[in-house]
Amino acid sequence: MNSHDVIIVGAGPAGSTCAARLKKSGLNVKLFDKKVFPRVKPCAGWVTPQVIEALRIDVGDYRRENTFQPITGFRTGIIGGRMVETHFQQPVSYGIRRIEFDNYLLKSSGVPCEFKPVKNIVRDNGRWLVNETDEAPLIVGAGGHFCPVARLVRQQTDANGSTPGSDSKNPNSIVVYAQEVEFEISEAKASSQSVNPEVPELYFCGDLQGYGWCFRKGNFLNVGLGRLEKTGLSSHVREFWQFLRSKNKVVAPAPSHFLGHAYRLYAEKQPIIHQDRILLIGDSAGLSYPQSGEGIRPAVESALIAADVIANANGDFSANSLAAYPQRLVARLGPPKPYQASNWLPAAWLQNIAASLMATKWFAKNVVIDNWFLHRKQGTLQI
Ligand SMILES: Cc1cc2nc3c(=O)[nH]c(=O)nc-3n(C[C@H](O)[C@H](O)[C@H](O)COP(=O)(O)OP(=O)(O)OC[C@H]3O[C@@H](n4cnc5c(N)ncnc54)[C@H](O)[C@@H]3O)c2cc1C
CATH class of the missing domain: 3.50.50.60 (FAD/NAD(P)-binding domain)
Structure with a gap:
C-alpha cells in the first residue's frame, strides 16, 4: 500500500x-x-487575467510552446441579431x-x-x-x-x-450542457478568416438559455454552444454552425462529432x-x-x-x-444567488427585450462583458 x-x-x-x-x-x-x-x-x-496571476504563470515560458492568445475585445449579440463590439486598450482575457x-x-x-x-x-x-x-x-x-x-x-x-x-439531479441545481469542436486552420485560411483572434464572438440564444461562441486562438478555431437544458442541444449546435457558415465564420460543413460535457453553476x-x-x-x-x-x-x-x-x-x-x-x-x-431565467416573461417579449438590450453598447460593455464575463471588480485571489 x-x-x-x-x-x-x-x-x-x-x-x-x-x-x-x-x-x-x-x-x-x-x-x-x-x-x-x-x-x-x-x-x-477562455481564461481571465486573474487566473494567470493567481497561478503565477510565467507567460513568457508558457507561450514558448503553447498557444496563448491575448483578447482585447468581444463581439456580442443575439444569434441573428445586431452584434456589438466592445474594445479595451489592453488584454482583458486570454485564449488557451x-x-x-x-x-x-x-x-x-x-x-x-x-x-x-x-x-x-x-x-x-x-x-x-x-x-x-x-x-x-x-x-x-x-x-x-x-x-x-x-x-x-x-x-x-x-x-x-x-x-x-x-x-446534479437536485431540482435546485443548475447544470450547463455544452458541445464544442476545436480544430486547426491553415495559415492561408487563418489570414482570410473573418474571426479576429483578439475579439472572440459570443452569440446568445434568443431565449437566453445559453450562448454559442466562435473563438480563434492563433491558428485554432473553437466553436461551441452551451445551454441550460440537454434536450435539443445537438440541434441548437448544428443550427448555430449553419448560422456561422452563412456569415462566413466557418467554411466547412458541421463536423459529424462535437465533444460534449456538463457542469454545474454556482x-x-x-x-x-x-x-x-x-x-x-x-x-x-x-x-x-x-x-x-x-x-x-x-x-x-x-x-x-x-x-x-x-x-x-x-x-x-x-x-x-x-x-x-x-x-x-x-x-x-458570495452566497449562491437565485438563477434569473426570467421565466415570468412571455418568450416573445423576452426575445424582443433581450435583442434590444444586447444591441446597445452600454449593456454589452457594462453588463455582459464587465459584469457577467470579466468580473473586473473582483481582483486576483492572493494566497
Ligand atoms: C464545452 C465547454 C466549454 C467551456 N468553456 C470554458 C471557458 O472557456 N472558460 C472557462 O473558464 N470554463 C469553461 N468551461 C468550464 C471548465 O471547463 C470547467 O469548469 C473546468 O474544466 C473545471 O476544472 P476542474 O479541474 O474542476 O475539472 P476538469 O477540468 O473537468 O478535470 C477533471 C479531471 O478529473 C478526471 N477524472 C474524472 N473522473 C475521474 C476518475 N474516476 N478517476 C480519475 N480521474 C477522473 C478527468 O479525466 C479530468 O481530467 C467550459 C466547459 C465546457 C463543457
Missing part, C-alpha cells in the same frame, strides 16, 4: 493547482486521473488550449499522477483506501462533474438525511463541499459562474483556498477543522 498525506482525484486545473500548493507546503500528495495527459477537455479555452494548459499545470506541479480511473474508495480506520493501492487520511475530489468523490459526498449526505445540495443553493476527511474543488463542487459559465477561475481559486486550509489544518482533517474551506469560499464567491 502506498501512503500519502493527501490523495487528489482528477488532474484538471483544480486538481493540479491544489496538488502544486500542497507540495509546496511540504505535504506528500498523489494525483489520479482517468485520462493520460496531455488529454483533450471540451472547453472554449486545454490540451496544453492542463498538461502544463500538471507538469509544473511536480506531483506524481497515476493515469488510472479511481473506481474504488473505501474508508478504513480514519484513512481512505483508493483503488486498493493507495491510502491517505484526506481525499480531495477534483474529478469534474462526474467526480467519484463528489458521489461519495452525496451518498453520505443522503445517508445522514440532510438535504443534498450537490446533486447558483440557487449552497453546494455541500466538505465532510470529515473530504474536500471537493472545481467542477466537482459545482462552482462555475452563473452567467458566463466560466469554470476555470473558480476551479483554481477553490483549489488555492482548499490547499491553504489543508496546510493549516496540522493534520486534523475532521469536518470541523475543514469547515474553514466552505466559509472562505463563500467569502470569496
Whole structure:
C-alpha cells in the first residue's frame, strides 16, 4: 500500500493547482486521473487575467510552446441579431488550449499522477483506501462533474438525511450542457478568416438559455454552444454552425462529432463541499459562474483556498477543522444567488427585450462583458 498525506482525484486545473500548493507546503500528495495527459477537455479555452496571476504563470515560458492568445475585445449579440463590439486598450482575457494548459499545470506541479480511473474508495480506520493501492487520511475530489468523490459526498449526505445540495439531479441545481469542436486552420485560411483572434464572438440564444461562441486562438478555431437544458442541444449546435457558415465564420460543413460535457453553476443553493476527511474543488463542487459559465477561475481559486486550509489544518482533517474551506469560499464567491431565467416573461417579449438590450453598447460593455464575463471588480485571489 502506498501512503500519502493527501490523495487528489482528477488532474484538471483544480486538481493540479491544489496538488502544486500542497507540495509546496511540504505535504506528500498523489494525483489520479482517468485520462493520460496531455488529454483533450471540451472547453472554449477562455481564461481571465486573474487566473494567470493567481497561478503565477510565467507567460513568457508558457507561450514558448503553447498557444496563448491575448483578447482585447468581444463581439456580442443575439444569434441573428445586431452584434456589438466592445474594445479595451489592453488584454482583458486570454485564449488557451486545454490540451496544453492542463498538461502544463500538471507538469509544473511536480506531483506524481497515476493515469488510472479511481473506481474504488473505501474508508478504513480514519484513512481512505483508493483503488486498493493507495491510502491517505484526506481525499480531495477534483474529478469534474462526474467526480467519484463528489458521489461519495452525496451518498453520505443522503445517508445522514440532510438535504443534498450537490446533486446534479437536485431540482435546485443548475447544470450547463455544452458541445464544442476545436480544430486547426491553415495559415492561408487563418489570414482570410473573418474571426479576429483578439475579439472572440459570443452569440446568445434568443431565449437566453445559453450562448454559442466562435473563438480563434492563433491558428485554432473553437466553436461551441452551451445551454441550460440537454434536450435539443445537438440541434441548437448544428443550427448555430449553419448560422456561422452563412456569415462566413466557418467554411466547412458541421463536423459529424462535437465533444460534449456538463457542469454545474454556482447558483440557487449552497453546494455541500466538505465532510470529515473530504474536500471537493472545481467542477466537482459545482462552482462555475452563473452567467458566463466560466469554470476555470473558480476551479483554481477553490483549489488555492482548499490547499491553504489543508496546510493549516496540522493534520486534523475532521469536518470541523475543514469547515474553514466552505466559509472562505463563500467569502470569496458570495452566497449562491437565485438563477434569473426570467421565466415570468412571455418568450416573445423576452426575445424582443433581450435583442434590444444586447444591441446597445452600454449593456454589452457594462453588463455582459464587465459584469457577467470579466468580473473586473473582483481582483486576483492572493494566497
Ligand atoms: C464545452 C465547454 C466549454 C467551456 N468553456 C470554458 C471557458 O472557456 N472558460 C472557462 O473558464 N470554463 C469553461 N468551461 C468550464 C471548465 O471547463 C470547467 O469548469 C473546468 O474544466 C473545471 O476544472 P476542474 O479541474 O474542476 O475539472 P476538469 O477540468 O473537468 O478535470 C477533471 C479531471 O478529473 C478526471 N477524472 C474524472 N473522473 C475521474 C476518475 N474516476 N478517476 C480519475 N480521474 C477522473 C478527468 O479525466 C479530468 O481530467 C467550459 C466547459 C465546457 C463543457
